Amino acid sequence: MRKIKLIEIAHGRSGDKGDAANVGIIAYDDNGYKIIEKYLTAEKVKKHFEGICFGKVERFELPNLRALNFLLHNTLGGGGTVSLKHDAQGKTLAAALLRMELEFENNNPEI
Amino acid sequence: MKEKIKIASGQGFWGDLIDAPYHQVTKGDIDYLVMDYLAEVTMSILQKQKNKNPELGYAKDIPELMKKILPIIKDKNIKVITNGGGVNPVACANAVLQAAKNLGIKNLKIGVVLGDNIKDNLDELILEGAELKNMESNEPIELVKDKILSANVYFGAFPIVEALEKGADIIITGRTTDTGLTLAPMIYEFGWKNTDYNLLSAGTVAGHILECGAQSSGGNFLGDWQSIPNMAEIGFPVAEAYPNGDVIITKHPNTGGRISFETVAEQLLYEIGDPKSYITPDCIADFTSIKLQDMGNDKVKVYDVKGFPETQFYKVSCSYADGFSAVSSLTYSWPQALSKAKAADEILRKRLANLNLQFDEIRTEFVGYNSTHGPLAKELDEDEINEIVLRIGVRSHDYSSVERFGKEIAPLILTGPPSVTGFAGGRPKPSEVVAYWPALIDKKFVKPIITIMEL
Numbered sequence: 001m002r003k004i005k006l007i008e009i010a011h012g013r014s015g016d017k018g019d020a021a022n023v024g025i026i027a028y029d030d031n032g033y034k035i036i037e038k039y040l041t042a043e044k045v046k047k048h049f050e051g052i053c054f055g056k057v058e059r060f061e062l063p064n065l066r067a068l069n070f071l072l073h074n075t076l077g078g079g080g081t082v083s084l085k086h087d088a089q090g091k092t093l094a095a096a097l098l099r100m101e102l103e104f105e106n107n108n109p110e111i
Numbered sequence: 112m113k114e115k116i117k118i119a120s121g122q123g124f125w126g127d128l129i130d131a132p133y134h135q136v137t138k139g140d141i142d143y144l145v146m147d148y149l150a151e152v153t154m155s156i157l158q159k160q161k162n163k164n165p166e167l168g169y170a171k172d173i174p175e176l177m178k179k180i181l182p183i184i185k186d187k188n189i190k191v192i193t194n195g196g197g198v199n200p201v202a203c204a205n206a207v208l209q210a211a212k213n214l215g216i217k218n219l220k221i222g223v224v225l226g227d228n229i230k231d232n233l234d235e236l237i238l239e240g241a242e243l244k245n246m247e248s249n250e251p252i253e254l255v256k257d258k259i260l261s262a263n264v265y266f267g268a269f270p271i272v273e274a275l276e277k278g279a280d281i282i283i284t285g286r287t288t289d290t291g292l293t294l295a296p297m298i299y300e301f302g303w304k305n306t307d308y309n310l311l312s313a314g315t316v317a318g319h320i321l322e323c324g325a326q327s328s329g330g331n332f333l334g335d336w337q338s339i340p341n342m343a344e345i346g347f348p349v350a351e352a353y354p355n356g357d358v359i360i361t362k363h364p365n366t367g368g369r370i371s372f373e374t375v376a377e378q379l380l381y382e383i384g385d386p387k388s389y390i391t392p393d394c395i396a397d398f399t400s401i402k403l404q405d406m407g408n409d410k411v412k413v414y415d416v417k418g419f420p421e422t423q424f425y426k427v428s429c430s431y432a433d434g435f436s437a438v439s440s441l442t443y444s445w446p447q448a449l450s451k452a453k454a455a456d457e458i459l460r461k462r463l464a465n466l467n468l469q470f471d472e473i474r475t476e477f478v479g480y481n482s483t484h485g486p487l488a489k490e491l492d493e494d495e496i497n498e499i500v501l502r503i504g505v506r507s508h509d510y511s512s513v514e515r516f517g518k519e520i521a522p523l524i525l526t527g528p529p530s531v532t533g534f535a536g537g538r539p540k541p542s543e544v545v546a547y548w549p550a551l552i553d554k555k556f557v558k559p560i561i562t563i564m565e566l
Binding site for chain 1: 247376383387398400401402430436483486487504506
């Protein structure tokens with residue numbers, strides 16, 4: 001098994017879309033994108049944000065930008081102006097996702 | 112046709128760096144200055160200001176800014192496009208004309224885009240068949256109609272194009288999409304048609320890169336943020352646009368910040384949903400088609416953007432009053448800072464419960480521990496914590512419950528855990544919660560109105 005800290009291979013940005021947060025994750029290079037494309041699944045992201053994201057997680061791919069976009073539904077405590085959260089707009093959630101450690105088999109010759 | 116035009120972003124939101132537009136018109140050559148002033152919450156604030164005084168309801172920074180830059184933009188022939196007219200673009204234009212008059216400026220044309228504000232004809236529109244049901248929950252507008260504070264249609268680039276065709280030097284709009292401000296000059300200068308979907312999408316993507324100001328030139332950059340040079344004098348982005356849809360994102364020389372693949376990519380990922388379908392009134396841009404080429408020296412080429420026809424709807428954003436909230440905080444110091452803050456929270460909650468107050472939500476966060484990353488926060492060794500801020504907020508439809516909550520914070524200083532400070536500014540007062548009602552409206556129901564006001 002190989003372990004990689006997401007923050008070592010990617011950066012990103014997050015923001016609000018109503019009560020949903022969007023978290024964009026961008027790999028620093030093509031190899032990094034291969035890793036996140038294959039292993040950073042919507043299911044893993046949903047599990048990572050347990051207790052933060054209470055809805056479904058959608059994943060979208062932007063290979064030209066080496067990026068994935070995640071839409072985390074029911075996450076911001078009612079959205080921008082209603083929310084009592086300190087981070088009502090989800091600005092720090094990209095950093096929160098970069099805390100993740102990805103584990104995968106080390107026998108993939110492509111990455 | 113011009114071979115290229117330069118469009119500069121001067122403001123990412125109302126409250127952004129006040130002098131950024133001035134630097135954009137002085138530190139390099141540009142053809143257009145675009146400024147986005149409107150966040151969703153801004154419209155309800157502006158509507159409240161206009162209710163109190165019919166001469167207000169626009170971004171008041173604009174006349175002040177114009178005093179400073181009018182002589183420069185006249186001299187250099189720079190056109191200014193902004194949505195800072197808010198709910199009162201005519202009053203904003205009048206204030207700018209007055210500023211121009213005071214400066215002795217002659218021959219100034221201001222294009223004003225109206226028609227987006229549908230607050231006063233909602234009943235009429237509903238009678239005509241506009242449903243305005245909530246596009247997320249499908250609920251009928253009748254649920255909130257009596258509580259509506261503001262209601263605005265998002266127009267796109269074409270009303271601005273019309274104002275440019277009428278010779279406007281400055282264009283002041285109400286609710287216009289952020290991206291439309293940047294796209295409009297490209298349509299106008301290069302003669303793009305309303306069916307040139309790839310070109311319209313290219314301009315829309317450029318608009319998305321510019322709309323948050325320095326967020327594409329090194330600000331809020333989550334990559335190697337410490338390597339961003341001279342953030343104190345950060346340069347805002349400039350889009351160098353070409354007739355074929357190619358756009359080079361850059362910034363003025365001798366400014367701080369950075370334009371790179373990474374800084375531009377982060378902004379492209381900001382606040383988007385399905386990247387294949389970035390919907391605007393002008394087109395649907397496919398963000399997965401975007402190609403970036405980092406050319407070095409703070410230049411990134413954005414090219415090969417694809418897009419699709421626009422939908423038959425405008426988006427409508429209504430805001431309505433939805434109860435009251437208050438937030439307060441107290442700071443606890445070492446030793447056992449977190450334990451003290453947690454104990455204070457329990458004491459407060461018990462007191463609130465004993466008072467039989469009604470709350471829709473009580474939310475506690477510990478700043479310094481978990482207020483941003485919640486359950487992902489690392490467990491802390493209590494001896495290592497110097498201080499913790501207890502942040503507690505309540506929301507209710509009962510004003511007096513929220514008001515009473517405000518009176519229960521300060522007593523914790525003398526009747527709760529020790530070594531507490533940071534209660535300044537008096538009791539937190541209930542503030543009105545403004546909620547949003549996003550809806551769609553068929554384009555046949557609303558028409559933009561473009562007028563020219565001149566000196």
